[in-house]
Every structure is written in structure tokens, then in C-alpha cells.
Amino acid sequence: MGVYNRILKKSLWVFHMSASPCNNCDIEVLDLLTPGYDLERFGIKLVGSIRHADVLLITGMGGCKISERVVRLYNQAPKPVFVVAVGTCPIGGATFKDSYSRCGPLDKLIPVNLYIPGCPPKPEAMIEGLLKLLGRLD
Amino acid sequence: MSEDFNLPVGPFHPLLEEAEYFKITLDGEKVKEIEMETGWMHRAIEKLSESNTFDQTIFLVERICGICSASHPFACVNALEDIGNVEIPLRARYIRSLIGEMERIHSHLLWLGLAGHFIGYDTLWMWAWKYREPILEVIELITGNRNHYGVFRIGGVRKDYDISLNTRVNEVMDMLEKKLSMVAKAAMDDPVLKSRLCGVGILTKEDAINYCATGPTARASGVAIDVRKDEPYAAYDLLDFDIIVREEGDVFAKTVVRILEMLESIKMVRQIIERLRKISGPIYNDVAEIPAGEGIGRHEAPRGEVFHYIRSDGSNRPIRHKIRAPSYVNIPTYEVSCPGMNLSDVMITLASVDPCYCCTERSVKLFDSKGTEIAQNLLELSQRKTDRLIDELGESELWKLL
Numbered sequence: 001m002g003v004y005n006r007i008l009k010k011s012l013w014v015f016h017m018s019a020s021p022c023n024n025c026d027i028e029v030l031d032l033l034t035p036g037y038d039l040e041r042f043g044i045k046l047v048g049s050i051r052h053a054d055v056l057l058i059t060g061m062g063g064c065k066i067s068e069r070v071v072r073l074y075n076q077a078p079k080p081v082f083v084v085a086v087g088t089c090p091i092g093g094a095t096f097k098d099s100y101s102r103c104g105p106l107d108k109l110i111p112v113n114l115y116i117p118g119c120p121p122k123p124e125a126m127i128e129g130l131l132k133l134l135g136r137l138d
Numbered sequence: 139m140s141e142d143f144n145l146p147v148g149p150f151h152p153l154l155e156e157a158e159y160f161k162i163t164l165d166g167e168k169v170k171e172i173e174m175e176t177g178w179m180h181r182a183i184e185k186l187s188e189s190n191t192f193d194q195t196i197f198l199v200e201r202i203c204g205i206c207s208a209s210h211p212f213a214c215v216n217a218l219e220d221i222g223n224v225e226i227p228l229r230a231r232y233i234r235s236l237i238g239e240m241e242r243i244h245s246h247l248l249w250l251g252l253a254g255h256f257i258g259y260d261t262l263w264m265w266a267w268k269y270r271e272p273i274l275e276v277i278e279l280i281t282g283n284r285n286h287y288g289v290f291r292i293g294g295v296r297k298d299y300d301i302s303l304n305t306r307v308n309e310v311m312d313m314l315e316k317k318l319s320m321v322a323k324a325a326m327d328d329p330v331l332k333s334r335l336c337g338v339g340i341l342t343k344e345d346a347i348n349y350c351a352t353g354p355t356a357r358a359s360g361v362a363i364d365v366r367k368d369e370p371y372a373a374y375d376l377l378d379f380d381i382i383v384r385e386e387g388d389v390f391a392k393t394v395v396r397i398l399e400m401l402e403s404i405k406m407v408r409q410i411i412e413r414l415r416k417i418s419g420p421i422y423n424d425v426a427e428i429p430a431g432e433g434i435g436r437h438e439a440p441r442g443e444v445f446h447y448i449r450s451d452g453s454n455r456p457i458r459h460k461i462r463a464p465s466y467v468n469i470p471t472y473e474v475s476c477p478g479m480n481l482s483d484v485m486i487t488l489a490s491v492d493p494c495y496c497c498t499e500r501s502v503k504l505f506d507s508k509g510t511e512i513a514q515n516l517l518e519l520s521q522r523k524t525d526r527l528i529d530e531l532g533e534s535e536l537w538k539l540l
Contacts, residue, residue, distance in 0.1 A: 017150060018157050020179045023496045024204020024285045026155050027248065034251075034267035050150070066157055066178045069149060095198050098189065099182040120204065120285060 005137040008054060011043040012134065015053035015077070019070050019106070020096075021060030024120040025087040029057060037123045044130060055082045055133070061089040061096040062104030074110045082133055084114045086126065091115050142170065145481070149178050155252075156495045162476075162484065169484055172476045174469065180499040187459040192218060192428055195456060196290055199446070202461070203497045204285050205248060208241045209439030210461070210497075211290040213446040216371055216435025218292050221450055222428050229414065230294035230421045231373040236410045237280070237287060238372065238437070239403040243314070244273045245440035246396045246403075249492045250321070253393065256489050257334050262325065269317050272310045279303055294422025304411050311404050318404075322397045335390035339475040339487030342387055349474070350467045353442025355491045358395045359387035365438040376413075377406050389490040396492075427454075439464055441492050463497030 018026050032039040033046060047053055050073050058070065074083070083106075088094040090106035106112055116129040148159040157178040163171040183202055187195050199210040212234065219226065226234075247270040254262025274284045281287035281297060289295045325331055341351065346359035356363055364381045366374040382398040384391035430452035437444045442464025449458040468491040475487055 016155070018155070018179075020157075020181055021496070022181075022201045022204040022207075023156060023494065024201075024207065027204060027285070030155060031267065031271075034271075035264055036268060036271040060179075061181060063178065063180055065180065066149070069157075069178075073150065095194075095201050096181050096186065099186055101180050101182050119201075122284065 009043075009134055009137045011045070012054050012130070013045050013047045013052055014055045014057050014130075015047055015050050016057045017059070017070060017073060019058055019060035019066045019090065019104075020063035020101070021087065021089060025059035025089075028120045028123055028126065029059070029086065032123050032126060037127065039127065039130070042127075042131070042134065050076050051078060053077055053081065055084060055130075057084050057086055058090055058106055059086045061093050061099065061102050062106055062109065063101045064103045065101070067103040067109055070106075071109055082113045083110055084116065084129065084133065085112050086116050087121060088117050088119045091117055094119055158495045160488070162481070164481060167481050169476050169479050169481060172472050172484070174472070176495070176499055178499070179496050184459050184461060187456055189455065191454045192292060192450075192456065195459065196292075197288065199461070200286055200288065200290075202463070203494050205245050205494060206241060206439045206441065206444075206497075207286045208237050208290070209437050209444045210446070210463075212238060212372075212439075213435040213437040213444040214448070215290045215292055216437060217433045217446040217448045218428060218435070220433030220435055221431045221448065222292075222425060222433075224293050224425055225423060226294055226372075227420050227423060228373075229298075229417050229419050231376075232410050232414055232417065233295045233297075233299050233421065234290070235373040235377065236299065236407060236414075237277075237289060239406045239410070240273060240277050240280070242403045242440045243400050243407075244270050244277070245492075246400045247273070249396060249440075249489075250325075250393070253389075253486065253489055254325075256485050257331075259331065262321070265317075265321060269314060269321075272313065276303075276307055276310050279306065291422060292428070293425040294420070296422070298421050299411075299414055301415055304415065307407065307411050311407055315401065315404050318397065318400055325397070326394065332390065334483075335393060335486070336386075336388060338389045338483045339479065339490055340386070340388045341471055341475045343385075345471065345474045346387070349471045351442070351471050351491075352464050352467055353439070353492075354392055354395045354399065355442065355468045355471065357382060358384050358391040360385040363443075365436045365443050369436065371437070373410070377409055379406050389486055392490050427452075441465055441494060441497075442468060463494065465491070465494045465498045466500075469493050469498060 016029055085091055085106050090104060093104060096102055114129055114133055116126055118125055143164045145162040145164055149157040159175040161173040162169055187198055190198055196211045196214055199214045200207050202210045247266045251263040251266030278284050281289050289297050341359045343360045346356045346361050362381055362383045367381055379402045382395045384395055428450050430450055432449040435446045445462040447460040448456045451457050476484055
């Protein structure tokens, strides 16, 4: 794992998945890429395909219809893959915890490596979280 | 001879930042038909609202959409105040309008950036989102959060506006006005951009009316509707602003409408913060209870008209809460704006109405006469009906019919 981790640390590719969110965390994730925060300076890049991803960034409370797809996408991802739950929704459901269409929390569906709570988490908090993930690779 | 080809897009697609599924029927490279499947983002908000108190409902509807997170609570408090005939202090009316307009600026900038990204003009994306950052910073100074402001309450607002912020707000508005004119010039005079956007995804005035389109989508097609002017609420009747209308109905017209609307919003923000200097008084009126009755609330969100209907039976919870988000009527216009176009132009047409799928999600549950739920799977339902018919008629009888 030593060599693999050393390489991974320099270029973490992220796939963003929205599992019934309110859009807010998703926009903040996109915001990370723009000049204000510029996540790419850490070598972190958003990719379009799950098969290229090292990290799954999952937002939203996990609706029943989408949950099945989330599990399917997780199974398609090359392992090892790190799962990051962004926002309060995938962790505890936030205001939607009693919703009839909720199949979450996320860790009931797939194993989660890192939780970033907040509604929405500030971009600084997300950067902090992803850096913690990078630090864990040492 | 050409054959039809079905192209599935989604639910997880690099170009869609929300999960959504489109089925595009193609003839060669021309689009013949477009269909959409919803339900991926369904969160049962109307049902949840019935089990929440009125104060909690405002927080809940704020989380319908994270981009226009002031518009839903705005319409919701309008509806609740309509039930109880609640008077709002003048200062609170101005603060509400201030937040509404700030949100319009950041939402339109967000759209401008994404539209640039969709047609492969990433510079525009980075520019627009860079200038959006100071707006979010100002919103954070005023309300305490970048998104999900949580300032609306029945009878007024929760947080007062601090006059000492005026200098910073003015600074940001000056900067934005300068940069916006620069972006507008760069975007509106660019020959490449013009050839990509002009004449693409045309929505005629008749279709806009037939499909009940709202907001910038309708205004770019020549339909001059705007709730802020037609039925003023908050402080909009006291402010001086224009409705931007274009006749062309294509994606370029929608872009122009949004850019010019941002400049109008900047004008309004300047007026509001100047007047807030002179107006003092409370920021909310105490409301003891919401009486039995029903009320409607409307708000001109960045994407169009938000409509909330609330019925109360005198308890502390709504017994029915109906929400109609602007994207719910804007998205079906794809049916007329997409067919006949090249596949490469579909993405920008889909993006041109600024769709918010989170606002749009609905689900349908069918019950039979006995009150038991019918299976969601319509195929299974149909097959079961055939089985039942065979049982009733007997297989030999069916053969005779043939």
C-alpha cells in the first residue's frame, strides 16, 4: 500500500454523487473548484466517471429510489475507494429524518470513511475534511 | 432510411450535477422527442410539512432547494400571513426584499457560470463563480449563513440588518456592476457565443403561454409577467425597477434577460440599504396563533414564480401544504424547445430554463377503492390485470375470441 498511497496522495480523483440532496451541498462542492477555493491545488479533481474515482463524495438524505443506484455505483468503483458523506443529510437525515422516501443513513447502505457535517458545510470545512483524508494516507 | 435511436442521459451523468434521467429519441443527430423521469430527489416535503409546526415548516421549506433558499420560505411566510392577515413592519419588508434580491444576483451568476461550462466556455464559469463569492460573503454578513439563511419568520424577520454593513455592501455592488458589464460585453459580443446561443432552443410566445412558463423563461419569450410588479409584496411596491423582456425566446435571450436582471437587482439593493438607514422600528410583529383558514403566498424566485398554498384548522400545524416551484412548469417546455435540434445543442437548452430538479420532484401513489396501495410498478399492474381477465373468462373462452 505504501507506493500506492504515495501516488494517491498527489492526485485524488473525486466523483460527486447526489442522493436526494437539496442541491446546496452540491453547489458548495462545485464552488470548491472555482478560484475562490481552488481545490485543484491539492491535486484533487472532479471526474465524470465512477470508474476513475478514488473518492466518492455523497450528499443528500438517500431517497429510496436513488439508494439502489448509490449501492450499484459503489460496487462499480475501483477499490480501494473512500466514501465521504457531505452534509448532515447523509449522516442523520437533518429535517428529512421522518420522510417516507428515506432509505438512509448512508452508512446503512455502504461503508463510510469520513463524515463532514453541516447544513451545508462551509467550503473551508470540506477542504479540511478532504485534507484529513489525505493525512490519513500517510 | 433512418432508424430512431434512444439515448439515455442520467441519472448520474457528468453534465448533470443533480440526479435526473432523460430519454432522448434521436433521428440521426436530430432530436425527435425528449422524456424525463423524476423521483430521484423526492423527499416528501409536503407530507413532512403536515407533521411540523408552522415555525418548523419555514425551516423545512427552506431546504427544498439550496440555491433559491430564500424563495420558498418567502412564499411560505406570505401564505401564512395571508391566513392570519398579519401586518409586517416596514423595516422587515425591506430586509425581506434585500435578501430576495441578493439571492437573485447569486443565483443568476451561478446559472451564467454553469451555462458557460455547458457550452465549453469554462473561463466564463470561473469568472462568474469568482464574482459570486463576494455576494455570498455579504449574505453571510447579513444573515449569518452562506446559504439557508433562516431569517424568515411569521410577522417579520429574525435578524436585523446592521447599517454599518452598508459600506461593504456598496463596495461589493460597485465591483459587481463593473465586472458584470465586462462579462456582459464579453459574452454578448462574442461571435462564437452568439452562434452557439442565437436561434437555439426557441420557445415561442404562444408556447410559453400554453405551457404556463414563468420567470426569465417566459420573459425571454415576450411574456411580461413578474409577481414583484403584478402583485407587489414585501417592499417591491416601494422600489423602482424595471421588468426585462425580450422577444426572441432563444437561449441567448434568456442569457441577456438574466444578465440585465442582475443589474436591476443591484439597483434595488442600493435603494434598499439607503432607505434602511432612515427606517427604524421593530423587525417583527408577534403573532400569537394562525387561525383556521387557507392562504396563498407567491414570490418571484430567480427561476420564476413560487406558489405556496397552506390550509390550517386552527392548530399549530398545516393540514395541507401545496407547493408549486417554478421549474415544475418550466421543465415541460423542453417538449417544444428541444425537438428538431442537434444533439449538441440539447444540453444548453436543458440548462437554459435554469432547472432545479430538487424543487420539481413529485411522486404519485395509487390506491384502489378498498384503500390498499396499488403497486408502484405499472408493468406488474398491467400483467396482473391480464391474469385476472384470463381467470375470469377462462382460457378456452379467450381462444374462441381469437
